[in-house]
């Protein structure tokens with residue numbers, strides 16, 4: 437019997453990253469990874485197929501060489517401003533006065549029977565809790581006695597075209613897509629502990645093009661959202677503020693950047709290369725703090741407002757975990773603590789063995805999380821292989837089912 441290999445493909449705005457994991461009885465072992473700059477995306481969404489395919493191929497080839505195996509299928513991430521998450525309840529009467537497997541399926545289907553527009557697709561239906569008669573907070577109601585079963589679900593939808601483009605790119609790079617997974621959900625698999633998910637935690641994936649939020653409580657997801665601002669905006673602000681090309685601004689940000697001005701010494705200086713034959717300039721490093729702090733504050737404040745609007749801001753008070761490449765900015769957890777009035781930390785991928793040194797960075801949380809998500813779901817789930825030609829039919833089939841339920 438062959439070993440089970442799971443591959444996560446994170447198609448990000450700044451890099452495309454493939455992580456290969458081997459499922460073992462004692463846990464997941466990372467056996468390979470490849471990362472390549474991404475040039476075909478804007479704000480988390482594919483805008484150039486050809487460039488994206490090339491980057492996927494490069495990342496996959498690198499991962500294949502390291503893992504010593506051929507990659508044929510992947511779990512791919514999805515993000516972008518088109519993603520929406522809503523909470524829905526569903527109720528059914530229990531015919532047998534005892535909850536059966538069929539009842540559980542039926543109540544989830546009822547809760548998911550929302551009218552999704554034709555141009556949107558359901559990416560996840562995540563169960564938050566079951567309620568049998570008046571007993572709430574039930575994780576698994578199978579076999580319980582009662583007359584009424586209620587399910588609360590979180591439904592994540594996204595633009596069909598965005599999902600199609602991800603699949604198209606993967607297919608053209610020679611890959612099947614086992615499943616499409618919300619990037620923040622994947623990241624949370626890699627960086628949140630079980631305890632954090634239970635007590636309540638806000639996961640913030642502060643990437644290059646987007647900043648994603650996923651809120652957890654009692655082991656379930658309560659709220660998700662995607663903000664179309666990220667580390668690229670910080671780089672752009674530096675480029676404008678210091679009048680330097682973006683490539684230089686990016687280097688300066690990574691070498692000298694900080695999320696809080698107060699963390700920078702008064703007499704620290706930075707060297708900014710001259711443009712067009714002009715000589716380099718020496719500036720106070722404080723300027724960088726003055727440029728970056730307000731932008732990070734703006735991004736975190738928008739996320740906080742989103743939380744308040746969702747009505748779940750209380751839940752985040754037990755903890756905020758910031759991950760994604762921009763989480764490496766010094767002072768990021770201090771800034772998060774100020775804005776969210778909650779303890780905060782930077783999230784590194786955990787719960788894996790093998791090549792841990794290679795993936796031990798916040799920017800690899802999504803790719804590692806996709807592997808963890810795959811490892812958790814591939815046995816129980818119907819394995820559908822999404823191919824270009826049949827995704828539309830697949831979506832149509834799902835829709836027809838809901839419409840049938842509604843009428």
Ligand SMILES: Nc1ncnc2c1ncn2[C@@H]1O[C@H](COP(=O)(O)OP(=O)(O)OP(=O)(O)O)[C@@H](O)[C@H]1O
Pocket residue numbers: 447448449450451452474479480515642643644645646647666667668671686689690693759760761762763764765766798799800
């Ligand atoms: N040491 C660092 N300090 C500050 N910023 C950093 C550092 N390392 C990486 N970044 C920033 O992190 C961002 C990339 O993060 P990440 O790899 O998580 O994004 P992505 O997954 O490609 O994009 P997205 O998820 O938004 O589509 C870039 O803006 C980059 O400048």
Ligand SMILES: [Mg+2]
Pocket residue numbers: 446448449619641643644760802
């Ligand atoms: Mg990302």
